[in-house]
Amino acid sequence: MPKRRLEHANISVTDPDRSAALLKDLLGWHERWSGPSMGNGRTIHVGGEDNYVSLYTSEAVAGDYRKGQPLNHIAFMVDDLDAAEAVVVKHGLEPFSHGKYEPGPRTFYFFDWDGIEFEVVSYE
Template structure:
């Protein structure tokens, strides 16, 4: 019997095509699928062959809560494991994004950033 694993998460963004392009560039992912989605929206599935993020938009999305950590059901951050933390951070910073909360503790080094949708990402390397 195979253990359960996380296949995808789905969240709303302002521009799915732009967010997909960023995720492809920063993490070496690829767009697995894109097209029309529920309620007449547009969705991109971006990731690798076993897991992905589904990024969705319906017209002009409304701004979310300022602090997801204080909102029941809030998305606090998305954790991404990479082999080369420094190279990944350089790609993100090259797009004008500020990184923060750098840490080095077991089991790995990490940093955080917020994308243009105010979604927080934790990037970690166990190498």
């Protein structure tokens, strides 16, 4: 069977350094690459060995996104949901919609500075 997985997601943010710092702190990821990109932009790839999030910005990126247009949210799985929530709060963001779903995960959501919604999930 061929190996299939999500390799990366590319999102536009107003401050890729700030977003990268959050993802590194929240997920233990590292910067895989950064540099100039299309449209006189700048991109940072932050992730692990098998996947990453590409954080793109340019003068055209205004932020202030609305949920569901076109993205509903990006979800990350962590071992320790309480520690993850502390990281989100430390970065000045507000967790909401805490839940527990049977038989699956505990979860919470947060919006970043640009209005992008993230879900954090733990199966522990």
